[in-house]
Amino acid sequence: xxxxxxxxxxxxxxxxxxxxxxxxxxxxxxxxxxxxxxxxxxxxxxxxxxxxxxxxxxxxxxxxxxxxxxxxxxxxxxxxxxxxxxxxxxxxxxxxxxxxxxxxxxxxxxxxxxxxxxxxxxxxxxxxxxxxxxxxxxxxxxxxxxxxxxxxxxxxxxxxxxxxxxxxxxxxxxxxxxxxxxxxxxxxxxxxxxxxxxxxxxxxxxxxxxxxxxxxxxxxxxxxxxxxxxxxxxxxxxxxxxxxxxxxxxxxxxxxxxxxxxxxxxxxxxxxxxxxxxxxxxxxxxxxxxxxxxxxxxxxxxxxxxxxxxxxxxxxxxxxxxxxxxxxxxxxxxxxxxxxxxxxxxxxxxxxxxxxxxxxxxxxxx
Ligand code: F6R
Numbered sequence: 001x002x003x004x005x006x007x008x009x010x011x012x013x014x015x016x017x018x019x020x021x022x023x024x025x026x027x028x029x030x031x032x033x034x035x036x037x038x039x040x041x042x043x044x045x046x047x048x049x050x051x052x053x054x055x056x057x058x059x060x061x062x063x064x065x066x067x068x069x070x071x072x073x074x075x076x077x078x079x080x081x082x083x084x085x086x087x088x089x090x091x092x093x094x095x096x097x098x099x100x101x102x103x104x105x106x107x108x109x110x111x112x113x114x115x116x117x118x119x120x121x122x123x124x125x126x127x128x129x130x131x132x133x134x135x136x137x138x139x140x141x142x143x144x145x146x147x148x149x150x151x152x153x154x155x156x157x158x159x160x161x162x163x164x165x166x167x168x169x170x171x172x173x174x175x176x177x178x179x180x181x182x183x184x185x186x187x188x189x190x191x192x193x194x195x196x197x198x199x200x201x202x203x204x205x206x207x208x209x210x211x212x213x214x215x216x217x218x219x220x221x222x223x224x225x226x227x228x229x230x231x232x233x234x235x236x237x238x239x240x241x242x243x244x245x246x247x248x249x250x251x252x253x254x255x256x257x258x259x260x261x262x263x264x265x266x267x268x269x270x271x272x273x274x275x276x277x278x279x280x281x282x283x284x285x286x287x288x289x290x291x292x293x294x295x296x297x298x299x300x301x302x303x304x305x306x307x308x309x310x311x312x313x314x315x316x317x318x319x320x321x322x323x324x325x326x327x328x329x330x331x332x333x334x335x336x337x338x339x340x341x342x343x344x345x346x347x348x349x350x351x352x353x354x355x356x357x358x359x360x361x362x363x364x365x366x
Pocket of ligand 1: 059060061062105106107108113158159242362
């Protein structure tokens with residue numbers, strides 16, 4: 001059942017190239033310049049007339065929501081807010097008829113997300129679900145939706161659910177951008193073709209497994225770890241830290257790299273590993289200066305870089321390479337080494353990777 005892998009988590013990490021393909025199968029027709037998802041097409045006007053999109057989710061799905069905020073706002077120019085479902089449901093939020101709420105949930109059973117959906121519906125919002133489990137409570141409770149089709153995720157730590165959620169939300173962003181005319185036709189076409197290349201790039205990113213295992217062996221006894229990223233990769237930093245916490249029980253924090261100087265930099269010394277997500281796109285130069293700041297305080301730097309990188313390689317203690325990609329699509333690649341790093345560290349520490357202590361796959365109670 002684990003397909004020759006030692007753990008479900010590792011199997012599911014390796015399933016990602018196919019899972020992403022399954023997510024966009026029949027929906028992304030790059031040569032024709034078409035993105036089609038019934039749930040979106042049937043409700044296109046609601047999305048286009050939305051005053052804003054509110055994304056509600058928990059945990060890893062909330063991190064996917066943060067990536068979606070960046071992608072939807074940049075591509076489709078629709079204001080997006082991302083909320084923890086547990087906060088949203090209890091804080092008497094302002095919800096209007098012209099709001100579109102997107103609920104993201106792998107299991108489709110998360111109690112807080114379900115409650116947030118009910119609240120949004122009571123207030124007249126249109127609610128769209130992004131679920132993995134077909135027929136789940138959230139998929140039934142929402143007005144429309146799109147399944148991720150990632151296949152069953154058994155490992156408690158979410159892996160392929162995250163990358164497939166990002167995939168579908170990126171498809172939605174592109175579809176809305178096309179309808180809104182907020183992206184040039186050539187950029188739109190380019191993204192469609194780039195998306196088609198993602199599964200093979202994820203496959204290539206998985207080749208970092210050997211290096212990830214070597215790095216894991218060096219830092220497996222760490223007691224703390226920082227994860228830094230900017231822009232599209234800030235949510236990936238949060239997700240990387242969550243993966244490490246939940247399966248290895250090492251305390252980890254994710255931060256937007258520039259926030260470091262507002263506090264967390266005080267933590268840095270020679271015993272602090274800092275994972276920095278530094279692909280050659282976006283704010284590369286800014287991330288390089290953040291790395292210099294860590295280095296001058298003797299922090300240990302593990303950098304996720306684009307193949308062929310020179311500058312970060314000179315500064316970092318370790319580098320893990322991922323293939324080149326368009327900035328907005330880098331989260332689908334930078335996530336891979338972080339999953340593998342946590343996985344190997346947890347295995348080396350003798351942790352129960354697939355069923356970490358105190359955690360459940362579906363959180364059906366609040
Ligand atoms: C982390 C993890 C949890 C879930 C969260 C939401 O690896 O698995 O943080 O992401 O409990 O679950 P879903 O997506 O099922 O609503």
